[in-house]
Amino acid sequence: MRDEKKARCTVCRAGMSTPGKRGRPALYCSRSCQARAYRRRKQPPVPAPERPAPTSDARSRRRRQIAEAVWRIAAERGLDAASMREIAAEAGVSLRMVQYHFGSKHQLLVTALHMLHRENERLARTRIHFDPANLRGVLSAMLDEFLPLDAQRAMALRVFSAYYARSLTDPAIAAVFLSDDHPLEELVAGFIATAQESGQTAPGLDAQREADLLVAAAVGLGGDVLHGRRTLDDVRGTLDYHLAKIFTSAEA
Incomplete structure (x- = not known):
């Protein structure tokens, strides 16, 4: 016959030879272990340690x-x-x-x-490096930010195009994407106005209108480059052409 597997105390894991009562297997080797098991059941469970809150950087x-x-x-x-x-x-x-x-x-x-x-x-x-003596150069560099001159700017243009398309059918996105503020146009208008004060521009310009045209042209032409309808050189030539008209001083 095979030797029966020796029972072990559920508390101290010691081997037990004494059978349990009423034919059931024994759980404890002594009254001491039985009392320890009872105290454990009465104690409240130890809560699992909480995960540390992520830091602001993480x-x-x-x-x-x-x-x-x-x-x-x-x-x-x-x-x-x-x-x-x-x-x-x-x-x-x-x-x-x-x-x-x-x-x-x-x-x-x-x-x-x-x-x-x-x-x-x-x-x-x-x-973009601000140079008050060369505001035309500053504006040219600003307009370059709307052209896909590298992978990052090309990706940004595609993302903004996706948001614009979504804004046409999603009022909640439109309220955010098509806000009433026009900070970029205001910034460009401010540069043109500064150039006007120093006599660097053609007379009689409306700085705000010119800014609106420049920004809209850069955005639209940048999209044409993404679609392959125009080349970067062609688009930059168009923007330079309009900047040259703005920065034609009265003396020239």
């Missing part, structure tokens, strides 16, 4: 990671393809993580748009 990096996923989807497939699940998959995180950081899809799309604006402004500041 939270910012995660939000940026998710926003960049929105940018890539918008640039490659349009915002209609940017479901929460698709964004999570593109970012390499769980859907719960996306919902934790942004709450709703609308909030995510709006935040991603604002983050892209801030990123473009940060990069533009590194590329």
Whole structure:
């Protein structure tokens, strides 16, 4: 016959040879172990240690990671393809993580748009150098930010185009994307007005109208470059042509 497997105390794990009562297997080797087991059952459970809250830097990096996923989807497939699940998959995180950081899809799309604006402004500041003696050069550099001169600017143009297309059918996005403020046009108008005061421009210009035309032309022509309808050289030549008309001084 095979040796029966020796029972062990459920508390101290010591081997037991004494059978349990009424034919049931024994659980404890002694009354002491039985009392210890009883005390354990009466004690409240020890709570599991809480995960440390993410630091602000870690939270910012995660939000940026998710926003960049929105940018890539918008640039490659349009915002209609940017479901929460698709964004999570593109970012390499769980859907719960996306919902934790942004709450709703609308909030995510709006935040991603604002983050892209801030990123473009940060990069533009590194590329544009203000020179009051050469305001035409400053404006030319500003208009370059609307042209797909590199991968980053091409991606940004595609993302903004996706948001514009979505704003035509989504009032909530339109309220954010098509705001009543025109900070860029105001900035360009301010540069033109400054040039007027120093006699660098043609007489009789309306600085605000000229700014509206310059910005609209740069945005539209940049889109033509993305579609392959125009070359970068052709577009920059058109913008330089209009800048030359603005910066024709009265003396010249």
